[in-house]
Amino acid sequence: MNNVNPQIDVRLVEYQANKLQELINEMNNCCQERIYLEAKMFGLPPSELKCLALFDGHRYLTAMTVAGKLEVAKSRATVIIDNLVRKGLLQRAPDPNDARVKLVSLTPKGQRKVREIEEFVFHLHSQLLGQIEASQRPNIISALEVLRSAMESIKAQLQV
Amino acid sequence: MNNVNPQIDVRLVEYQANKLQELINEMNNCCQERIYLEAKMFGLPPSELKCLALFDGHRYLTAMTVAGKLEVAKSRATVIIDNLVRKGLLQRAPDPNDARVKLVSLTPKGQRKVREIEEFVFHLHSQLLGQIEASQRPNIISALEVLRSAMESIKAQLQV
């Protein structure tokens, strides 16, 4: 009669699973909203913003690399790059080592834009931190790290 | 000379903001992947899955309500409902109180599908919890709650 009541355990896990789902969904919704806010602020659709961000730390990228990192078809990468070239943010140059390849890079205007976007995003996350007690921040971050790891584990299992 | 070094503070916030951004992005990516996995598993696009979920706890919904909750145009709601009606998961009936209105509800097949989807999602989140030490779970959940609240605050400020 000294057994811990397993019914309470099941109920607790049930509550926690539902709570977790709710919280993850809500945070995901916030992220989606942020993405659209950025698109509006910078006058660029999400795909183009995402593309620009790829050049951070890279002098050149190829269309193939862009397609791979954005997880889109080659032809889609062409369209996105075309649009950004038209807007003066990216430029194309031939690759001296392989005549099939085009090297894509940020224009000076594109570099300024990327910096602007990064500063906005950084500022946003700083503000987010500002809403949290300084003493709590390490805990929040490590909690997210645990959750991120847990997600990666489940993801790996689901792909068997 | 006993001042706390403010440079360390700035560096810390910078590190934490960047870390936070990275973690949130990664979790968001995981969520997007989960959405596509579900679409594949249940053979329904995300919009239709999301529409089905709206009926949880509701005997009827109108197309207007569906459009509002999904945050899409009326015409888009019509298309989504049409597709689900065609698949035998939703049905339409006239509203006895207002001849303009169609009452949309789950078919028995739709109910089973919704239950199936909910069970899968619940199972997924339970597994996620299973990757976390039981003693840590309340902490993870409250950390997410703090973060969720912080996000809502920033969101409210950005909409002024």
Add this chain to the structure above:
DNA sequence: ACAATATAGTTCACCGCATGAACAATGTCA
């Protein structure tokens, strides 16, 4: 009571995002 206005749902034309196939130019391999 009736005309003006609002509402619900549908239809339709259109746009943006994304795919895959086909292609030409170029590179690699047998």
Add this chain to the structure above:
DNA sequence: TGACATTGTTCATGCGGTGAACTATATTGT
């Protein structure tokens, strides 16, 4: 050297989504 692979582009197509126009119906104001 020919067969095969790769890169980037073009093009046709499909899906998700919008807004306008429309019909039927409800509501409001005179």
